[in-house]
Amino acid sequence: MDPQQELFSYLLVALKEKYPDIGIYDSFLPPEGTPYPFIYLADSHQTDDRNKTVAFGNVFQTIHVWHNSPRQRGTVSGILLGIKDICYKLQSTKNFGWNLRNMDQRILADTTTKQPLIHGVLELEFKFN
Numbered sequence: 001m002d003p004q005q006e007l008f009s010y011l012l013v014a015l016k017e018k019y020p021d022i023g024i025y026d027s028f029l030p031p032e033g034t035p036y037p038f039i040y041l042a043d044s045h046q047t048d049d050r051n052k053t054v055a056f057g058n059v060f061q062t063i064h065v066w067h068n069s070p071r072q073r074g075t076v077s078g079i080l081l082g083i084k085d086i087c088y089k090l091q092s093t094k095n096f097g098w099n100l101r102n103m104d105q106r107i108l109a110d111t112t113t114k115q116p117l118i119h120g121v122l123e124l125e126f127k128f129n
Contacts, residue, residue, distance in 0.1 A: 003128045004046040004059045006093050011061065012041055014086045022079070036068035036117075037075060039083070056129040058101065065120035066110065073107060076120040080105055087124055099127040 001009075008026070015024045023030060023038035030038060042064055048057040065079045084105070090098045102125040110119035 001095060002046070003055075003057070003096050004044045004061075006095060007059050007061060007098065007126060007128070008041065008044055010090065010093050011063070011086065015039055015041065015083065018082055018086060019079070036066060037072070037079060038066055039079065040064040040066070054129065056127070059126045059128060061124045061126070063122045063124070065122075067118045068115055070109065070116050070118045073118055076107060076118050080107070080120045080122060083122055087122075087126075090126075096128040101125045101127050 012024065012026055019039065023034055024041065025034075025038060026041040029040060040063070042062040044059060044061045046057060046059045048055055050056075063083055065076050065083075067076050084103060087100050087103065090100065092098060102123075104121075104123040106121045108119050108121070110117035
């Protein structure tokens with residue numbers, strides 16, 4: 001399996017296990033009317049390095065959290081912390097070893113809908129081998 005897909009699948013399953021009462025979405029944003037908060041496993045990309053015997057490189061993954069109450073910043077922050085915990089603990093999947101290299105977290109106001117939202121963003125960089 002491709003490293004970015006293996007990481008994506010691992011995170012999707014781990015998020016669904018950790019947050020059974022929160023909607024977890026991937027590939028596309030959920031439809032209008034979806035209950036908040038929800039998590040969106042968004043884009044990923046991979047850069048490969050190679051030597052003569054093994055492939056290794058980096059996978060970059062973005063994860064979003066939205067809530068429809070700007071007063072629920074603590075809830076969004078707590079969900080982001082739980083996602084980070086999953087990422088910190090990841091050491092290996094079936095075919096690859098993983099090392100979390102960098103993590104960038106932002107919490108910001110989102111005015112893209114009629115109702116103001118609070119939007120958390122995690123940008124993750126994992127090294128694989």
